[in-house]
Amino acid sequence: MVLGAGPVGENVADRARAAGLRTAVVESELVGGECSYWACMPSKALLRPAIARAEARKLPGLSGSVQGPLDAAAVLARRDDFTAHWKDDGQVGWVEGIGADVYRGHGRLDGPKRVVVKGPDGTEQTLTARHAVAVCTGTRAVVPDLPGVAGARPWTSREATSSQHVPGRLVVVGGGVVGVEMATAWRALGSQVTLLIRGGGLLPKMEPFAGELVAGALTEAGVSIRYGVAVASVERDGGTGPVTVVLDGGERVEADEILFATGRAPRSEDIGLESVGLRPGSWLTVDDSCLVEGSDWLYAVGDVNRRALLTHQGKYQARIAGAAIAARAAGVPLLETDRWGAHAATADHAAVPQVVFTDPEVASVGLTLAEAEAAGHRVRAVDYEIGSVSGASLYADGYTGRARMIVDLDREILRGVTFAGPGVGEMLHSATIAVVAEVPIDRLWHAVPAYPTISEIWLRLLETYRG
Numbered sequence: 387m388v389l390g391a392g393p394v395g396e397n398v399a400d401r402a403r404a405a406g407l408r409t410a411v412v413e414s415e416l417v418g419g420e421c422s423y424w425a426c427m428p429s430k431a432l433l434r435p436a437i438a439r440a441e442a443r444k445l446p447g448l449s450g451s452v453q454g455p456l457d458a459a460a461v462l463a464r465r466d467d468f469t470a471h472w473k474d475d476g477q478v479g480w481v482e483g484i485g486a487d488v489y490r491g492h493g494r495l496d497g498p499k500r501v502v503v504k505g506p507d508g509t510e511q512t513l514t515a516r517h518a519v520a521v522c523t524g525t526r527a528v529v530p531d532l533p534g535v536a537g538a539r540p541w542t543s544r545e546a547t548s549s550q551h552v553p554g555r556l557v558v559v560g561g562g563v564v565g566v567e568m569a570t571a572w573r574a575l576g577s578q579v580t581l582l583i584r585g586g587g588l589l590p591k592m593e594p595f596a597g598e599l600v601a602g603a604l605t606e607a608g609v610s611i612r613y614g615v616a617v618a619s620v621e622r623d624g625g626t627g628p629v630t631v632v633l634d635g636g637e638r639v640e641a642d643e644i645l646f647a648t649g650r651a652p653r654s655e656d657i658g659l660e661s662v663g664l665r666p667g668s669w670l671t672v673d674d675s676c677l678v679e680g681s682d683w684l685y686a687v688g689d690v691n692r693r694a695l696l697t698h699q700g701k702y703q704a705r706i707a708g709a710a711i712a713a714r715a716a717g718v719p720l721l722e723t724d725r726w727g728a729h730a731a732t733a734d735h736a737a738v739p740q741v742v743f744t745d746p747e748v749a750s751v752g753l754t755l756a757e758a759e760a761a762g763h764r765v766r767a768v769d770y771e772i773g774s775v776s777g778a779s780l781y782a783d784g785y786t787g788r789a790r791m792i793v794d795l796d797r798e799i800l801r802g803v804t805f806a807g808p809g810v811g812e813m814l815h816s817a818t819i820a821v822v823a824e825v826p827i828d829r830l831w832h833a834v835p836a837y838p839t840i841s842e843i844w845l846r847l848l849e850t851y852r853g
């Protein structure tokens with residue numbers, strides 16, 4: 387039984403089914419989850435024209451044709467197509483096509499292996515799993531509990547990805563991934579954007595140069611970034627007028643909309659966790675096969691286990707968990723739960739790839755320098771300006787970007803890689819393979835990047851390391 391048919395729940399069902407089990411999924415909103423309708427897909431559909439235009443503007447011969455504003459209506463319409471206009475028939479068809487039963491309604495645990503589904507008409511149905519229940523209920527946006535917030539009807543990631551109008555003035559609170567991506571998109575669509583950051587930089591979980599490059603480009607695009615500020619309260623004039631954001635020092639910033647991009651909380655407060663001895667509203671801690679601590683039948687996969695809040699990583703966990711559920715159901719005596727085994731989501735610890743779709747893009751995998759040092763590895767950071775690679779200078783005039791690889795000096799392998807620059811997202815998988823496969827530097831030396839591509843950055847990084 388799978389609770390929640392987001393990208394992760396769909397894949398747990400598919401992998402368990404592929405291994406021979408009968409599966410059912412329960413979904414309270416849209417099959418396809420946050421990712422398809424209010425996160426990855428609509429946000430990237432909004433961003434793609436913004437990024438393409440920014441890159442085209444760096445090419446003489448083309449730049450003159452792309453000086454005008456984006457056609458916002460066309461961008462929003464393409465975004466609507468990518469969300470299938472918030473209808474899930476296609477995804478329901480896919481889930482039914484794999485042979486899983488789809489139950490519409492709110493699911494909650496009701497003791498071991500039991501799930502009660504409350505349907506849209508209020509009727510309840512109790513389903514009992516033979517082998518396992520996988521909680522894949524994802525996360526919701528966190529909005530800080532500040533005076534006036536509720537009455538101000540703030541945007542969360544849902545409104546920021548589904549809005550049908552371009553606000554004249556938008557305040558974005560938070561400089562994590564959602565904050566910088568949505569500031570990029572709405573600025574390109576024509577909003578005056580103010581980004582309020584309580585710390586000293588953007589993208590604080592990544593290498594510091596990544597946030598610095600994105601901040602520089604956002605500022606150049608006209609976004610006002612305010613560092614070291616905290617929101618004290620929010621007011622919306624008459625409930626419908628402009629919103630006034632009051633900062634800690636008393637300064638007031640007026641806008642048409644305010645977006646809180648201030649992190650996520652697990653959707654686990656109303657799923658019956660108390661009926662199986664767990665705390666409602668908590669993140670579900672799991673082992674590497676995604677089995678919830680202390681249980682032999684309850685799994686938590688994807689965002690809700692907090693290991694890596696990314697679609698591709700949740701789907702990877704789903705492949706591992708689906709295989710583990712099926713193996714345990716078949717009575718396999720010993721699962722392959724060792725590092726990099728078939729039933730261990732090892733990459734969650736060592737090699738989580740992420741692309742931030744801003745201008746410039748940021749692509750990272752594995753550990754940052756700070757994380758590698760904190761983990762006790764003896765490492766060296768090797769940096770190189772991507773703009774000095776021939777492929778990059780062809781890609782765009784004045785190409786600005788930077789790459790860093792973290793070399794483990796004891797094992798001569800890579801612990802992490804970060805690229806920041808136009809077009810780097812598509813290069814990330816090369817780094818992911820190097821990190822996951824623990825390719826020795828001696829062998830990487832033989833992996834020749836094609837000339838003249840941006841991937842020649844690999845050669846420059848290796849030459850710099852070897853001296």
Ligand SMILES: Cc1cc2nc3c(=O)[nH]c(=O)nc-3n(C[C@H](O)[C@H](O)[C@H](O)COP(=O)(O)OP(=O)(O)OC[C@H]3O[C@@H](n4cnc5c(N)ncnc54)[C@H](O)[C@@H]3O)c2cc1C
Pocket residue numbers: 389390391392393394395412413414415416417418419420421422424425426427429430491492493494522523524525543547564653656657687688689690694695696697698699700
């Ligand atoms: C703006 C934004 C942009 C993002 N962009 C990217 C990106 O580019 N790349 C990337 O990898 N990640 C991105 N993410 C993260 C990504 O959206 C999540 O990691 C991913 O959606 C997690 O998948 P999931 O299946 O675990 O949860 P979800 O997608 O949240 O799906 C959970 C499902 O469970 C259902 N559900 C919840 N409770 C119940 C219940 N009690 N009963 C029945 N059903 C229930 C929900 O309705 C939902 O359909 C983005 C996130 C945001 C907010």
Ligand SMILES: NC(=O)c1ccc[n+]([C@@H]2O[C@H](COP(=O)([O-])OP(=O)(O)OC[C@H]3O[C@@H](n4cnc5c(N)ncnc54)[C@H](O)[C@@H]3O)[C@@H](O)[C@H]2O)c1
Pocket residue numbers: 530559560561562563564565567582583584590616617647648649650695696740741742743
């Ligand atoms: N391209 C992608 O891969 C992509 C895109 C969007 C989101 N995501 C995922 O979705 C998740 C959620 O993203 P997010 O940006 O909401 O969360 P986040 O945790 O990445 O960033 C939230 C930021 O808000 C700040 N913050 C928190 N409370 C605040 C407050 N009261 N005032 C001011 N600032 C505050 C935090 O310091 C943090 O920097 C992330 O884990 C991310 O991986 C991924």
